[in-house]
Amino acid sequence: MTTARRESNLRFFLRYVFHHKRSYTLGVVFIFLTNYLAVSIPAYIGTSVDLLSGELAANDKAMTQAIAMVIILALVMVVTRTVSRILFFNPGRAIERELKDDAFARLTRMQTGFYREHETGTLISIVNNDINGVRALAGIVMLQVFNVIFALSLTPLKMWAISPHLTLYCIFPVLITFFIAHKGIAFMRRMMKIRMVELQEMSSSTVGFLTGIEVIKSHGIHQWAEDKFDRENVKILSRSLLLARVRTLILPLIGYTDRILKVMILAIGGGYLLNQDLTLGELTALLSYASLLAMPFISLGMIFSAWQNGIVSLESLRRILDEPLIAKDGERLAPESRDKLFSQGLRVDGLTYTYPGATTPTLKNLCFEVKPGQTVGILGRVGSGKTTLVNCINRYLDVDPEQLFIDDNDLTEISRADLRSAVRTITQEPFLFSDTVTENVRFGSESLQEPLSLDQVLKQSDMLDEVRQFPEQEETLVGEKGILLSGGQKQRLSLARGLYTPSKLMILDNVLSAVDNETERFLLNQIFNNSRSQSTLIVSHRATVLEQVDHILVLEEGRIVDQGTHAELLQRSEIYRQTWELQQHDGGTAE
Template sequence: MNELRLFFSYALQHKYSYLLGVICLFITNLLAVTIPVYLGESVDLLDGNETSDYESLIEKIYWVIGFAFCVMLSRTASRMLFFNPGRLVEKDFKNDAFKTLTQSQQHFYGKHPVGGLISIVNNDINGIRAMAGVGMMNVFNIFFTLSMTPIKMWQISPSLMLYCLAPVLVSFLIVNYAIATMRKLLSQRMRYLQNLSTQTVTFLNGVEVIKGNAIQPWALAKFNRSNDDILEVSLKQLRIRTFIMPILEFTESVLKIIILGVGGWYLVQSELSLGDITAFLAYASLLAMPFMSLGRLISTVQMGMVSLKSMGRILNQTIIDENTLSPSEKASFDQHMLFSKGLSVRNLNFAYPKSMDGNSDKISENNADKNNGFALKNLSFDIKPGEKVAILGRVGSGKTTLVNCLNRFYETPENSIFIDGYDVTQLSRKELRSVIRTITQEPFLFSDTLENNIRFGSEAAKTRLTMDMALAQSAMKKDVKTFPDGVQTLVGEKGILLSGGQKQRISLARGLFTPANLLVLDNVLSAVDNDTERFLLDQIFNHAQAKSCLIVSHRQAVLERVDNILLLEKGEIIATGSHEELLKTSNLYRETWQFLQTGALEEEKNV
């Protein structure tokens, strides 16, 4: 029932088109059951020798031709009126699914692999389109045909009509059993397709690892196994279609044999005329067609229900992204004035849901056990307007986890993170992310031009840098001059045509292109050399449009220039202060600083 409610919530948006389609189908079937009457009367008139009989015959032929032409027009119109909404329903489902996916949070993607979601949107949606188009049309077409045709047949000969119903019902029962089997196979095939899509996305994302470790045979064997599963299920479906589904198509031939046999006997007994037999043969074709359509309709509906169930996994999410401040707080709330007092974190505790996949910055299981399962434990600090803060810690200490909590990529507990005294869990994500701009350690570039990648997301900004300034501040100006098409150069899928450092700098240019209150840089300078790093830091600290900056980094040039450093260890802040203060008060910071200096000296020697 949930699937049907979901379906009709979309289909009824096109109710007027469906209504006109139903009217056209009614006209089509009414004319279709009228034509055999005229055909039968025409055949009976062939026995006459009078001129009036010939004139009447010609008149009935004209009526048959006229009715056939009208049937052609009304049938074409009905198909357009049903098939067009089917495509529109498909479009609406895809648009809403994509919109929901862009608003879904990290825990949803932890439960549903991206490849499976792609398969649902691209493959499973076909079942919904068929159900909204040809499925809806067949429902009304079958109803009108099965309500009109038997009445006409009963009017000619009730007993002969009962003879005709027997083979139709037997065929329908056999095919209905076959279709029930096909539904199970269809559901299984959709699951296999989703698994194959997930596997394909995973392998393509890790293709460099596969090539680097020379494990192509393993990947190919695994892909082949998944592909063979789909082939096996598809062949089972094909066998049913090949050996059982044609039974419905033979039904019409069986009906004609019965009509010729039994009807011929009635003709000899003078209970029926030759015209009645001719009309009955025409009605037999009309009667067989809806039963053949009924089999396909059941298959279409079953496929559609399976597709709706898959699509429901996306659309039935509860996504709430709205401001839930109290009326008194809303009265003083001004989104454009956010971050006038800064950001405060108070006793933040965060634990990953059990269903989530691993994270590159996730603390180890041993560390999690020591922290009672928390990836972040009892964190408290402030970032004031104009302040530059750095986060330092070993791999797995919780740096990226903290960043993802600040911008609510992960759901955080209430009363833990505040902006100007407002709990961020009561602000909409749009309001929060208008204040906090994050540049991640894994830059993502779209398969588009360099310019469009930098401008991405800046449409609503009141002020922005010129493209020349953005390239200059991100140290990309010289590189762009060497590109064949300048800023119009296509960067390829995920920026594959660029080096790691170029991708990071373009991502940085995107972040600097428009003003931000708090600019969060998550290890974005890891792939640049020392000279470029110093230049970029100068741009970030002295020329960026951001009020404040939070940098995740272990580079010396960063630690020396920030106002405050948060030292993380196993998800906890074990020390905080400026560079000079931590050198005096923290043994771990001094050891880390000495290690960084040693690494820098070795790097200079190698250069």
């Protein structure tokens, strides 16, 4: 079996460049015009100087025309230079936006295995920091490449036309300066690559600290966190200062190159002037061309640096963009087929799942069904595999074929989007966005059926009275990850999100673990009697939650050890009976 050849970074980059080929093409035209105007101006300056050496009265008209041409060309050059930068920089920003959009779209489709291998802070740094190098590559580097090509084509021709010998003399110092600058920039490129990795590590640490800020405060380890952050910050500072030192050595050298050329032209060209091999105007023009010749050569070093930095950034970004997607996820069912999903229900047939790197299966040969209109409960102690089972059903975890079916469709053969249009999961760890109560409830509410009113769904989740007491009521911001709400409030708001629009199968994974007994009874009544979902799968470690369900599965160490109704299991299942009796004694909170 042969593996597909990976697309080169250049070809990958050019695919995005071709999206804006019209703007880049016009930009090239305007850069050519800019360089043509730039090499035309010194000729008129030289002519003006030579006219000054003759009879002023006789040369007055020609002198006026020459000066007027310098002014006109300079003004036109300002316009063409500005337009050329707009035509290059705007696509650069657009390509940055496209890459960010593509990266985020890819991140939203990645599965849990990808996020186990890539820390959140690293991904944030790639999308926000590393992409700057790609923007420079698509903007300033692309512009300078064509600028250098035209400058090194037109300027030497103009200089050669005046004095071939002086032109050859001017090339040597430029090459020496270019060599020194290239070495210094190569060193800077290596340091920038290391600094990029250090920034990614610092972003990961920062995300970890902010996520666990309550743990840091409760354990009083502020100093440890501050010291660790300071060490990483100092490391980046040291790297940045080293880059600054090298930059302060290289950039002045680049800046003085045209001055060296001017001294050489004056020294050698002065002899030509005395021998009348050059006119004063031609020598003046050569001095102007010296500046035009020096900067393109030196810009090559800067282009190499920015190019390498951009390619390094692009390579980093491709860690996201090249991550393969499951082909089936791009194949959507026809609307009529999608509407019929779950017409026969869900079937689990011999499900066995082993986490990557583990030797013992977490789930072992599970078999059961959830029919339309049925409410099924799953009871198990902590660590019995309940959440793993839920994540296999909703395909947060990848399972082998021929184990999970919705109707007659193998779950591995339909897209996750189609599956989740029929199956909605409310997890035991609710996630709320830093937005209003309203937007958090309505999040993801894309359905052909009319959703409940916001007040109605808040009432069903026992949140209406509490939301009415919030400062801005339904428009109150809940904070990042719902930090302004209690654990019970977050669970109930997450439940409200699940109830807002109907689904074929609603999976509740320990969603009532943070509420009191009275609230639990109210919510269970709403779920069993007022939910518009066709079927419900309730996962819990509390037997009291499952008394009203149609069928209960008892899970122990990844196996179904018994199943039946609440009354049947009380009679024959020792595990179920002991759990129920213990929780009755402890008010329903024991595990």
